[in-house]
Structures are given as C-alpha cells and as structure tokens.
Amino acid sequence: MKIKLSTLTFLTAAALSGSALAEGWVMGPAFKDGWDPEFTLAAVGGSMDVDNADSATYKGLEFSLNCPWFQPPTGAIRQQFNIGTYDDNGFEITSFEMNPNYFMTLAPNLTLGVGPGVGYAKASYLNGPTEGLWSVQASANLNYRSGPLFLGAGARYQDTRDKTLAPGIRGADNWLINAKIGINF
Numbered sequence: 001m002k003i004k005l006s007t008l009t010f011l012t013a014a015a016l017s018g019s020a021l022a023e024g025w026v027m028g029p030a031f032k033d034g035w036d037p038e039f040t041l042a043a044v045g046g047s048m049d050v051d052n053a054d055s056a057t058y059k060g061l062e063f064s065l066n067c068p069w070f071q072p073p074t075g076a077i078r079q080q081f082n083i084g085t086y087d088d089n090g091f092e093i094t095s096f097e098m099n100p101n102y103f104m105t106l107a108p109n110l111t112l113g114v115g116p117g118v119g120y121a122k123a124s125y126l127n128g129p130t131e132g133l134w135s136v137q138a139s140a141n142l143n144y145r146s147g148p149l150f151l152g153a154g155a156r157y158q159d160t161r162d163k164t165l166a167p168g169i170r171g172a173d174n175w176l177i178n179a180k181i182g183i184n185f
Contacts, residue, residue: 024073029066037065040150042182044084050174053091058176060084060095067100075104078113080141086174090126091165093172095119095158099139106142113141119158125166133160133172145184152180 029035041063048058060083067077079100086093101113117137124130139156155177162171 026071028069029071030068035066035068035071037068039185040064040145040182041185042150042152042180044082044178044180046154046176046178048086048093048174048176050086050088050091050093050172052169053088056086056088058084058086058178062180062182072102075102076111077102077115080117080139082119091123091172092125093121093123093174095121095135097135097137097156097158099137099156101139101141103141103143109144109146111143111145113139113143115139117156121158121160121172123160123165123172125169128166131163131165133163135160143180148184150180150182150184152182154178154180 026032042061044060044062046058047055049055062080062082064078064080067079070077077100079098082095082097082099084095097117097119099115099117101115103111103113106112117139119135119137121133121135122130123133135158137156137158139154141152141154143150143152158174158176160171160173164170165172
C-alpha cells in the first residue's frame with residue numbers, strides 16, 4: 001500500500017508541477033477576483049462490488065467545488081468530497097473520499113471528469129472489529145449542470161490498505177458505479 005500511495009502521490013505531484021508551468025494556468029484562483037466555487041451538493045446512490053463480498057447498495061453524499069488551488073487554461077479541476085456507506089450480509093463499509101477530477105466540456109452543460117483520489121474507510125465483517133483503511137482511488141464522472149439542477153453518473157475503483165477484517169478477508173477493495181442528483185449553488 002505504501003508503494004502504491006507513494007507512486008500515486010509522486011505521479012500526481014509531477015503531473016501538476018509540470019502542467020503548472022504550462023501557459024495559462026492560474027495558481028490560487030480562490031484568492032483572485034472573479035473566482036466562483038460553483039458549489040454542488042448531491043445525493044449519491046449506486047452499486048458497490050467489494051472483494052470477498054457481493055455487490056450491494058451504496059448510498060451517500062457528494063460535495064464539490066472548483067479547485068481553489070489550480071485553474072487550468074481549459075476545463076476545470078473540481079474537488080469532490082464523498083461520504084457513503086455499504087452494507088451486505090454483515091460486511092459494512094463507511095468511506096470518506098477526496099477525488100479531484102479534471103473536467104472537460106463535451107457539450108453545453110455536459111462535462112467528463114477523470115482523476116485520482118485518496119480516502120479513509122472504516123470496515124467491519126460480521127460484527128468483528130472495525131478497522132480503519134487508508135485508500136487510493138481512480139474515478140471517472142459524467143456531469144450535467146443546468147442552473148440549480150445537477151445530474152451525474154460515475155465509476156470509481158478504490159484500493160484499500162490490506163488489514164485483516166476476518167479470517168481470509170483482508171482489506172475492502174471495491175468498484176462503485178453510481179448516479180447523482182443534486183443542487184448547484
């Protein structure tokens with residue numbers, strides 16, 4: 001896990017530092033006149049497929065905003081904060097994630113975003129001890145924004161630190177496919 005996290009951190013920092021030197025990037029846009037965070041709050045529902053368990057319902061919330069630290073010359077980086085839960089036959093996960101995605105415009109009001117993420121999950125199996133699991137993830141999102149209406153769909157893979165939750169069950173790596181509906185502020 002340390003190697004995966006270190007590699008992801010290094011590659012993200014290298015990509016951002018190299019890209020930050022490119023023409024048109026704005027550093028610290030939140031501290032400049034005219035910056036609009038474009039806050040969004042959405043309900044999220046979907047299907048989570050966890051290693052060593054079945055697919056089951058995921059439900060949660062997503063809060064997102066334009067990145068206050070970096071603004072690319074085209075598109076936008078949006079910071080997405082997610083909290084959600086999964087429960088299937090005694091396998092319980094509550095996950096908190098930060099997923100910064102780079103969004104490009106596909107059509108008016110329609111954007112596609114991709115990016116890495118980091119997170120922390122609390123997981124337990126059959127009322128066993130609850131373990132804290134650090135995670136890294138990769139996600140892709142398709143978002144539609146029109147006035148106050150926000151609709152989205154996404155996919156995310158989460159790789160958790162391998163702690164033993166029960167004999168033969170280590171970690172809670174998972175795939176999530178979701179839909180979102182919310183409000184743009």
